[in-house]
Amino acid sequence: MCASMSPNERRAAATATVRYQVTNVERAIGFYTRVLGFKVEMQSGPAFAMVSRGALHLILGGPGSSGARPMLDGRRQEPGGWNRIVLYVDDLSREIEKVSAAGARLRNTVEIGPGGSQIQIEDPDGNPIELHEGGGGPM
Numbered sequence: 001m002c003a004s005m006s007p008n009e010r011r012a013a014a015t016a017t018v019r020y021q022v023t024n025v026e027r028a029i030g031f032y033t034r035v036l037g038f039k040v041e042m043q044s045g046p047a048f049a050m051v052s053r054g055a056l057h058l059i060l061g062g063p064g065s066s067g068a069r070p071m072l073d074g075r076r077q078e079p080g081g082w083n084r085i086v087l088y089v090d091d092l093s094r095e096i097e098k099v100s101a102a103g104a105r106l107r108n109t110v111e112i113g114p115g116g117s118q119i120q121i122e123d124p125d126g127n128p129i130e131l132h133e134g135g136g137g138p139m
Helices: 007-014 025-035 092-101
Strands: 016-021 039-044 048-053 056-061 085-088 111-113 116-122 128-133
Touching: 025 039, 025 048, 025 056, 092 116, 092 128
Parallel strands: 016 056, 085 128
Antiparallel strands: 039 048, 048 056, 111 116, 116 128
């Protein structure tokens, strides 16, 4: 990285940060750490936490966080949608067993394509996560 970059620019170049809206920060922390192998980076009470896995930092914004406030037109931010984080795994079958045992909802069955095999699951608030095995992604 370039020596003239600010600390924030260097951090941004080395990580990806995604925000998910959640209804219960503690429950979300438990799911991401115990089931998907993330670690807690920071937490601010019931309103906000950041967990990480490798270079991915995931912000878990609860109902009291500033990132959950309504938009100017009144629309409320809520969990769910179709954009998702992708977690590359070594053994998709083993990961499916693990997340199923933890009660995660499977959105589909395993899809197999030229880039590998993948399945979509949901965290406890309905935010999508893709588990992906094989093909050119980072491991």
